[in-house]
Amino acid sequence: MIDLDDIDRALVLALAKDAGASAGALGRQLGLSQPACWRRIQRLREMGVFRKPRLDLDLEALGFGVTVFLGVKLATKGRVSLEDFERAVSAIPEVQIVEHVLGAFDYRLRVVARDIPDFERVLRRRIMTLPSVGRVEANVVLTEERRPGPL
Structure with missing residues (x-):
């Protein structure tokens, strides 16, 4: 600290x-x-208090009207399958955040898409074809309240 x-x-x-x-x-x-x-x-x-600066984009204004949190349970586990999955999912442009988590799922992804059919395309053609993907659960974001700043 x-x-x-x-x-x-x-x-x-x-x-x-x-x-x-x-x-x-x-x-x-x-x-x-x-x-x-x-x-x-x-x-x-x-000292590393600040990460690199980023633009805070208005995704909806850019045509990305749907945000989905996706829980992904891998079918097989192990260091190699984790690394393979992380490398592959990080290459998908619609996947904005990849979090390795504990609980019912192994990963939580934040995915943006133009609309629900576009999300379905990303899910079926890109995410479900990744190495070791087993169970997937999607939660569509209805509204988002941001709380800027540190805790």
């Missing part, structure tokens, strides 16, 4: 709300000079 002081925690929270905020604006908000704030942001990056 990384040791953060109160200013570091306030900086992380402020950046979670607005990742594009300038060091000058953040510094004014936290009572720091722009250079001091910039140095703290750089230090937090070097």
Whole structure:
């Protein structure tokens, strides 16, 4: 665990709300000079507090109106089958997130598609043909509420 002081925690929270905020604006908000704030942001990056920056895309605006969480139980298990499955599923562009989980399923996938027929195509032609896929359960997302920022 990384040791953060109160200013570091306030900086992380402020950046979670607005990742594009300038060091000058953040510094004014936290009572720091722009250079001091910039140095703290750089230090937090070097410590690994921040992952690489990403765009937060509006998938629906781009034509992907369906999001499905897919539980996948592998038919066979073992290190080789896990690695083969992970490598193969990661190559499918519609699969946005791959999580190896404990419980009823071995993996949880976040899959986006244009519509339900498009999801069915991805499921039948891409996911169900992957190595070691056994049982699959789909949960279609109806609405999504995002809670930005750290816990």
